[in-house]
Amino acid sequence: MRIWRIVFANLKYSKRQHLGTSLGAALASMILVGALTVGDSVRATLSYQALERIGKITHLFISEDGYFHADLANRMQAGWKGNESAQFAPVLMTQGTLASPDGKVRASGVQVLGIDDRFFDFAKDPSQAPDLEQQNFWVSPDLAHELGVKAGTRMILRVEEPSLFSRDAPLSGERDARFVSWNRPFGGVLNSSQLGKFSLRASMEPVRTLFAPLSLLQEDMFVNFDPVEERTDFANLLLVLTNESENILEENMERVWTLSDAGLEIKKLQSDDTWSLRTRSVFLSDSIVNRAEEINPNLQGEFTYLVNAIRKPVRGQDLNTSMIPYSMVCGVDSGVEGLFSADWKDDQIALNQWAANDLNLSLGDQVAWSITPLENAENYCKAHIHLRLEKYCRCLKKLILGKRAIGLQGSRA
Amino acid sequence: MSNFLEIKNLTKAYSAPQGGSSSLVFSDLNLLVEAGKSLAIVGPSGSGKSTLLNLIGGLDRPTGGEVLIEGKNVHQQSPEEAARFRNRTLGFVFQSHHLLPALSALENVMIPALAGHGGASGQALQNQALELLHEVGLSERANHLPGQLSGGERQRVAVARALINGPRLLLADEPTGALDQAKAESLMELLVRLNREKETTLVVVTHALSLANQMEEVWAFDDGDLKKVDS
Structure with a gap:
């Protein structure tokens, strides 16, 4: 065995x-x-x-605060300092609705990308870039499948005009939204090797994207966006292709980036040595305020808002008294600029002398004023407010009161 | 006759877990067994009978003292030497037969020879195994599996297996513990007969005094001490 x-x-x-x-x-x-x-x-x-x-994209700059000037890509390219080369492309990303002129074909919630030729440098095969000079619309494979239209068919794209301030702000009401539309031929499908499936969403859902020439979108979308400089060359994405580290990228961005890119302006006030930080987006974001406070802890916030009417209330005949229409109210912290003493109360108000004379107001008189309530934020203010005139103010053209009086202490201004 | 087994001042204690006081089983045991003798060790449960048998067989190590078999200290051998020593010199019979259920009685008997410590092999081994089965009265059942044998028959196969390498000392730990009275007596008669015929020194641990009396000497554990019982 x-x-x-x-x-x-x-x-x-x-x-x-x-x-x-x-x-x-x-x-x-x-x-x-x-x-x-x-x-x-x-x-x-x-x-x-x-x-x-994402194709060959290695990094991406997203404007948290709205839009920046698209020539930031040119400035980054020209001023690039690094051991490795880098390529940049500005992109305008928004959402829109695509429809045929007869309304038979319609796709809403479409991702709309305004691109230029540099966009295709990030594609797997840049040689297959379409001719954007023809000002056509191009779509992703999923959207093409959904639409089922042939090349050359005219399509109408409708996009909401960019707002001066964030859509998240209470003042932003959809009833005031304005739309821009284009009627252009359907150029064809951008396949995946042409970065036709570009998307920043981590989702398995179909990529429904329309590609349009960047300049075409910019010229119409931003026509009312920057009334001061009247610029329209805005974008909100900056694509980057480089092997450099994020630190090098950030160093280059800090060198090239300007306040104007962020829609910010620092201006010296005429009255004294005070400087103001203003934004074209109406509201300063928390990140900007926090950064500004890091630099100067003595910053004073100010909120300025439109007043529909200021009047002196007379019992029984409020509506027939004289009034000042469409003035501005400015909410400041107590004690700012030497206007108010420390015991200044929220029901006290200061008017400039002209307004007081116009309304025949004396110190201690009641002042009534009305404002338009913030959209969807009725709890933040009252439409009609009665305050007591406490002080004449010569230096300001605005009505002054404590910030809390208009209930906007939550808004950074 | 010369002393085949010599136990000197043998002490065994089990250390308690977590540093508690150790448990002494027995101390300073002394015993002399001449070659070819049969010896029974009796005592109540827990008195140390099996512990003593395990120490004699080299299956356990003593706390003090020594066990000499043919003058050789059982516990001062390398593991390889100890394995060879146990295989060639000792035979074990336990209370449970521990037969491999997949092998026939004949194959079970041959298993100890497979350890490769010398001895018979091949056909000679098979013949030797058959002869042993014949001696324990199971030559007709050689090709039966353990499951086809009765309890007594299985224990007889276990005895034959213990003898396959021609041990000079057979250690049996309660070999009749799982058997009824008739089969127990039959098995003890077998052990005694083999002891006489083969002159194999036999040490049997049992708590049944009637069975122990069939041995030439009976030693009993008494409160940790080992004393010879007068026949």
Whole structure:
């Protein structure tokens, strides 16, 4: 008898147990191998799809605060300092509705990208870039499938005009939204090698994107956006292709970036040594305020708002008294600029002398004024407010009161 | 006759877990067994009978003292030497037969010879195993699996297995513990007969005094001490 006789005899004797164990092990192995294979497959698919969506893009600058000047890409390219080369492309990203002129075809919630030729430098195959000079609309494969239209068919794109301030702001009401539309021929489909599936969404949903020449969108979308400089060359994405680190990128951006890119302006006031930080977006974002306070902790916030009417209330005939229409109210902190004493109350108000004379007001008189309530924020203010005139103010052309009186202490201004 | 087994001042204590006081099983045991003798060790449960047998067989190490078999200290050998010593010199019979259920009685008997410490092999080994089965009265059942044998028959196969390498000392730990009275007596008669015929020194641990009386000497554990019982 040999040792193998014992082995085989035991295998034979316990064949049911061994068979069960073997089947269990095989089943467990199949499950594990299957799970790993499926996991690898899913991971590879997701990775492939993600790479299809971002192409060669290595970094991305997104304007948190609205829009920046598209020539930032040119300035970054010209002023680039780094061991590795870098390429930049401005993109205007928004949402819109696409429809055929007869209304039979319609797609809403479409991602609209304003691009120029530099966009295709980030595609897998830049040589397949379409001719954007023709001012056509191009779409992603998923959107083309959804629309089912042929090249050359005219399409109408409707996009909301950019607001001067964030849509998240209470003043932003959809009833005031204005739209811009274009009627252009459908140029064709941009496939994945042409970065036609570009998307920043981590989602498995179809990529429904319309591509249009950047200049075409800019000229119409931003016609009312910058009344001071009358510029329209805005974008809100900056694509980057480089092997450099984020630190180098940020260093280059800090060197090139200007306050104007962020829509900010620092201006010296005429009256004294005070400087003001203003934004074209109406509201300063928290990040900008925080940064400004880091630089100068003595900053004073100010909120200025439109007043519909200021009047002196007379009992029984409020509506027939004289009034000052469409003036401005300015909310400041107590004690600012030497206007108010520390015990200044929220029901006290200061008017300039002209307004007081016009309304025949004396110190201690009641002043009534009305403002338009903030959209969807009725709790933030009252439409009609009665305050007591406490002080004449010569230096200001605005009505002055404590910030809390208009209930806007939550808004940074 | 010369002393085959010599136990000198043998002490065994089990250390308590987590640093508690150790538990003394027995201390300073002394015992002399001549070659070819049969010896029974009796005592109540927990008195140290099996512990003593394990120490004699080299399956456990003593706290103090020594066990000499043919003048050789059992516990001062390398693991390889100890394995060879146990395989060639000692035979074990336990309360449970521990037969491999997949092998026949004949194959079970041959298993100890497969350890490769010398001795018979091949056809000679098979013949030797058959002869042993014949001696324990199971030549007709050589090709039966353990599951096809009765309890007494299985224990007889275990005895034959313990003898396959021609041990000079057979250690039996409660070999009749799982058997009824008739089969127990039959097995003890077998052990005694083999002891006489083969002159194999036999040490049997049992708590049944009636079975122990069939041995030439009976030693009993009494409160940690080992005393010879007058026949």
